[in-house]
Amino acid sequence: MPARPEYDFQAENGQGVLTVSGDWTVHTLGPIQPELGDLDVSGLQSLVADLESVGRIDTAGAFLLDRLACRASLDALETRHASSQADSLLEQARLLRPESMPEVLPDKSHGVVDLFERTGRTTMGFVNETVDTLAFLGETIVSMLGMFVKPARMRWTALVSVMEESGLDAVPIVAFLSFFVGMVVAFIGATTLSEFGATIFTVELVGIAVLREFGVILTAIILAGRTNSAFTAQIGAMRMRQEVDAMTTLGLDPMDVLVVPRAYAMLLMTPVLTLIAMLFGIGGGAVVSWLTLDINPTVFFNRTRDFVPMENFWVGMSKAPVFGLVVALIGCRQGLLVGGSVQSLGRSTTRSVVQALFSIIVIDALFAVFYMELGV
Known part of the structure; x- marks a missing residue:
């Protein structure tokens, strides 16, 4: 005692x-x-x-x-x-x-050596982050292919739930924003082309821009800000409550339970949302053309069908699954990296959205170069 x-x-x-x-x-x-x-x-x-x-x-x-x-x-x-x-x-x-307590003095080093040091540290951080993301991509693809070998491992309830949350629930905002973006593109095209007496080509401008770029890019950006952050917050909260560790203790693979259903859901729903964005974007352009250029909607859609190549539609749709997989991949990875504090959750959510937006823009630029070399 x-x-x-x-x-x-x-x-x-x-x-x-x-x-x-x-x-x-x-x-x-x-x-x-x-x-x-x-x-x-x-x-x-x-x-x-x-x-x-x-x-x-x-x-x-x-x-x-x-x-x-x-x-x-x-x-x-x-x-x-x-x-x-x-x-x-x-x-x-x-x-x-x-x-x-020792006084913390502000860092006043602004010399050339310090500049090179910060640049090198940032560069190595970017390289390491890229390598880790690619490694996580490989692990995700292996887990997704494993579902074809053993379909019983798929969490079908989680898959349908994520498809509804990230797909169906996003239809209103995707349609709304795409409609107004189509209107903006048509208005800018009509204003610019009217100086050359070629306002009728507003139809081709709207069709090519929306089908090839704006439809899929706008959808991906909305998913990066909406769904990507939700994935990070959901999985991060589970990490904070040690639910992921409990899954591992029970013999469950977090990749199969948390990542694969979200990846498949985004692969399936992103093309659907992209198609809706394209339809409403062209619809917004048709409304502006009707009200400002006196182009009848029938003439607008007939000209779109005759003079806008179908390849533009397939170019836009081919990007949708890639963007969907990128959004799911980054959101899940950052969620699994969350520590035990609320600050860590906030930092991971912010980093997740920024990385998703950056990746979407870079991948879209690579797609543009690729299709330009193919002549599509």
């Missing part, structure tokens, strides 16, 4: 001596703490703690002793017959005083 902490305090000629005995631990200090708080240590020039008869002492006991020296405005508490452990604990308690 722990010995009750006791002390004897003597003060003479500005020097105080505190003789302590018993166990000074967090479990025994409760009754004695108010008594120590009432000690008059003002005016002391030094304070000595005699620890010859002390039993066990921990951080709480060292902090309580050091607080006496702090109340006496002394720099440190002197000790007698103290063990190395007790001296170490008292030194740690002294360093925890607010005035003992």
Whole structure:
């Protein structure tokens, strides 16, 4: 049983001596703490703690002793017959005083060497992040192909739920924004082409722009801001509650349970949302052409069918599964990287959205170069 902490305090000629005995631990200090708080240590020039008869002492006991020296405005508490452990604990308690904390000076290094150092660190961080993402992509593809070998591993309920949440629920915002983007493209085209007397070519402008680029890009950006962040937040919250660790303990692969259903859902729903975006984008262009250019909707759609090559539609649709997989991949990976704090969840969600948007733009540029070389 722990010995009750006791002390004897003597003060003479500005020097105080505190003789302590018993166990000074967090479990025994409760009754004695108010008594120590009432000690008059003002005016002391030094304070000595005699620890010859002390039993066990921990951080709480060292902090309580050091607080006496702090109340006496002394720099440190002197000790007698103290063990190395007790001296170490008292030194740690002294360093925890607010005035003992080291001052953090702002980094004022702005030289050329520091510039190269930051540039190199950022470059290596980008390279490592790219390699890790590609490794996660390979692991995801292997897990997705494994579902064809063993279909019983697929979480069909999770797949349908994610398809509804990320696909059907996103239809209104995709359709709404695509309609107005189509209107903007048609209005800009009509305003510019009217200077050349070629307003009728607004139809081709809207058709090619929406089918080839704007439909799929707008859908991917909406999914990057809406669905990607949701994936990261959902999986990140599970990481914070240690549900992912529980799955591993039960023998469940988090890739099969969390990542693969979301990847398949995005592969299936992104082309559908892209098709809806294309239809509503062309519809918005038709409305502007009708109201400002007096181009009848029948003439608009007939000209779109006759003069807009079908290849533009397939170019846009070919990008949709890739963008959907990228959104799911980055969202799930950042969710699995969340630590145990809310700050970590916020940082991962922000990083997830930024990486998804960056990847979509870069991949779209690569697609443009690829199709330009093919002459499509």
